[in-house]
Amino acid sequence: MAVQSAKAPPGVREDALPGFAVAAIREDGQWRCARMDPDSLVDLDAAITELRGLRSTGAVLGLLDVDDEFFVLLRPTPGGVALMVSDAAAALDYDVAADVLDLLRIDLPPDDDALDDVWPEGDLNIIADLGLPADELEVLASQVELYPDEQLAAIGRRCGFADALAEVVDAP
Template identity: 65%
Template structure:
């Protein structure tokens, strides 16, 4: 899928500041271009934790967490890199070879401990990613629930999807 084809889904910027969670929507361009997503997150001023959640075409999700030294990334399905530029860009940034066409397994690539300091240990995130019967928005809702911002997340997603 080229960058110019429209991609559906949603992007959410999540901020935890002064013990409170805040979710805001990211532009649709962030779903097809990793640089756009990273740039959009870096523009958000926060003294607390900041990360992004992208649901791309209801096929896979990306978690991104900018830091002064770069960006931590988690791609829920490495095979998505065969069809989506943003997934290929994630693997490229992680310096991971994309899977070949014969690989039909589903596996995550990146930092499973990306949200460990926010209440979601890597083992629990692995369990959520491994729930192949769930759509990415449901997996992201589980992540929001485990970290403690499911109400804010669900309210934003409901607004975005109307």
């Protein structure tokens, strides 16, 4: 999948941040995907606000591939937003991952050795109703041999929006 560079808001990062931000929208049984603002890769509030602005009668899901290191899934709900980060330890190096953990009210373990392991955190049932149960999402997120874009492509295949995702991500 192609990589999109995002310029971070002032004070967040000085360099472009590789990755992509895509919204997957399901209406009338059909999926479509749209590129989100690149600021979503560094500003969780921007991603949430943009997803909430996508009015739909069906599912709306945000997919963030951040710096080819981890991914974040976001899904607006009537009471807020459901969140999942593929590697909670990324919160040490990336503000967007730290923001996810803050919203989930989850602290990193005090043991530095525990931070060497990859572990997903958040609502693992976030897309269970779309075809990917929590236990399978956890296994997929824990596969360190896969890059985040490959993990998100696998999620797209399971949920039925792989072609629409590839079209947006591979577009120049």
